[in-house]
Amino acid sequence: MERELAAFGARHLRGDEHVVGNFSSGGTESIILAVKAARDYHREKRPDVTCPEMILPTTAHAAFHKAAHYLDIKVVPVAVDPQSFKVRADDVRQAITANTIMMVGSAPSYAQGVIDPIAELGDLALEKDVWLHTDACMGGFLLPYFKRLGEPVPDFDFSVPGVSSISMDLHKYAYSPKGASLVLYRHKDLRRHQIFACSSWIGYTIINNAVQSSKSGGPMAAAWAVLNYLxxxxxxxxxxxxxxxxxxxxxxxxxxxxxxxxxxxxxxxxxxxxxxxxxxxxxxxxxxxxxxxxxxxxxxxxxxxxxxxxxxxxxxxxxxxxxxxxxxxxxxATLPEGDLVKMVRGALEQIDLENVSDEDIKGLLAMAGIDAGGLPDRMADINGVLDALPPKAREKILTSFVNDLFVQ
Ligand SMILES: Cc1ncc(COP(=O)(O)O)c(C=O)c1O
The missing domain is CATH 3.90.1150.10 (Aspartate Aminotransferase, domain 1)
Known part of the structure; x- marks a missing residue:
């Protein structure tokens, strides 16, 4: 089933007979696997790069930040065009350094639903010999159908020569139950670096082509069935x-x-x-x-x-x-900005957001009427407060909140 699903993915994304792929539990896992493959490919090919960098448009999905965090890769962010919300290939070019191992384009990006200029990024990838990943978790399945219906869908798949790998989820617009994605590579030499083998312990030898080791065959069988049924x-x-x-x-x-x-x-x-x-x-x-x-x-x-x-x-x-x-x-339009936003904004001015403690956060959350029991029905004030915070402080507060949520 995995082979059939990967072969379907390769055909759907206009790959030739060399394109290979695997099934994974979702977009995030496909992305982590592709980033690991790119990292280890470059480790072998360019051992001089000790601090690998990945160029991410600000619209690239958070899963790439997660992959960078898990795999110790430096994120080099690139702002997108403020009108089209697509990354500009020239801006990516400026961000390339001797340590760049990977760049990313989305088809489409989650936030604004627009497609990055993958063909231009592909040319750049070939010129600079950098791995280009198309994140088609959202669009890989659906966009080819939109194209067949006459929509002007730009090339984003293996028809672009510089694309090394693509993630495409089945549990989004292929309507498979959750836990279904494909990660595809232009050829086996790239995919080899995704695989993890371990014989360095007392026990059975592990050879995994995904993050999970023991895993359910259920989502894969379900995806196979839904694809064939529809x-x-x-x-x-x-x-x-x-x-x-x-x-x-x-x-x-x-x-x-x-x-x-x-x-x-x-x-x-x-x-x-x-x-x-x-x-x-x-x-x-x-x-x-x-x-x-x-x-x-x-x-x-x-x-x-x-x-x-x-x-x-x-x-x-x-x-x-x-x-x-x-x-x-x-x-x-008739509703005022809540007092809470003003109150918390005032309190925030007293707090060093870089070093905010869990106790400070608890105080802030209590002020916002939030306790470990959950969230209020109306979220405008809370969203307003989060929106007023720098992103790092948002992350800290939400981590503390979730850590408190999952307790006995
Ligand atoms: C463009 C894009 N990439 C990756 C992901 C991550 O996928 P998942 O939630 O299946 O891990 C998403 C999720 O919405 C997405 O929209």
Whole structure:
């Protein structure tokens, strides 16, 4: 089954007969594996590089930061274009050093749903002899269908000669149950570095091609079954309906006073914001009506915004969504910024955020009405406070919160 799934992935992403791949538990695991493969490939090829660097557009998924953290690789961030939210190949070029082992482009990025210029990055990768990974966790499966439906999908897959590896999730738009992803490599010599073998202990010899060792075959069998059950025509039909829904929703958002799209969606992820209304209030209002829409905090040149991932099950609800959204924007515009944000902002000025202790954090959380029991229904104030914090402080506070959540 794993071989069949990998062969499907290679064909779907226009690889030749040399492309190989493996099944993993999700996008994050596929990404960790590709980063490990790139690191170990360069360790062998360029042993002089002792502090490997990975160039990450600010839109690259957090899983790359996790991989860098686990595998001790330095992240070199590159800001994306403030209008298109795509990385510019020239900016990546400027970030390349003698220690660069890997660069990354997304197809599409999670946040704004836009596709990085993979062909240009591929040229750069070949010129500089650097590993290029396309993160197609979100789009690898769906974008080829959108292309068949006539959408102008730029090349992002193995048709781009400089692409070394691709991650493509099955548990997103292939509708497999969670725990299903593929990581693919241009040829076996690259994939070899993903594999871990250990015979240096008293016991059975381990040869793993993934992070997990003992693992369930369930998700793989389920993915194989779903793929075969829905089939090519089934997925094309789902894609057709989804594409129509995305277009309707994007046009509808543009027509609502007070909100605007951050970028034209190139797949099914839609990001929008407001220059006049607190987006966190809009989210609370929408969620109170039973919608589930996701907040995204501001980072670098991307403002706080609202994220929608349009799915097959959302098709048919577009008009209800837009009607409620318009009303929620109107209501949110009448709501004041909470006292909490002002109070906590004041308290924050007294705290050294670099060295904030767990006790300080507990105090802040208590002030925000949060205890280990969970979160309040209305999150606008809390999101407002998090948004006002530097990202490192957000990470510290959330780590402390989750550490307290999972206790007896
Ligand atoms: C572009 C992208 N890459 C990677 C991931 C990580 O995937 P997972 O949540 O399956 O680990 C996601 C998740 O949404 C994603 O959108």
């Amino acid at each position: 089939g090519d025509e089934g997925y094309l039909e789902i894609a057709r309906r989804k594409l129509a829904a995305v277009k309707k929703i994007a046009a509808g958002i543009e027509a609502i006073d007070g909100i605007r799209l951050l970028a034209q969606p190139q797949m099914s992820l839609v990001a929008y914001t407001s220059d006049t209304v607190n987006v966190f209030h809009i989210i609370d209002e929408m969620n109170a009506l039973g919608w589930y829409i996701q907040p995204a905090l501001s980072f670098d040149n991307s403002p706080a915004h609202i994220h929608l991932s349009i799915n097959a099950s959302n098709v048919g609800w577009e008009e209800d969504l837009l009607k409620d959204l318009e009303e929620c924007v109107r209501i949110a």
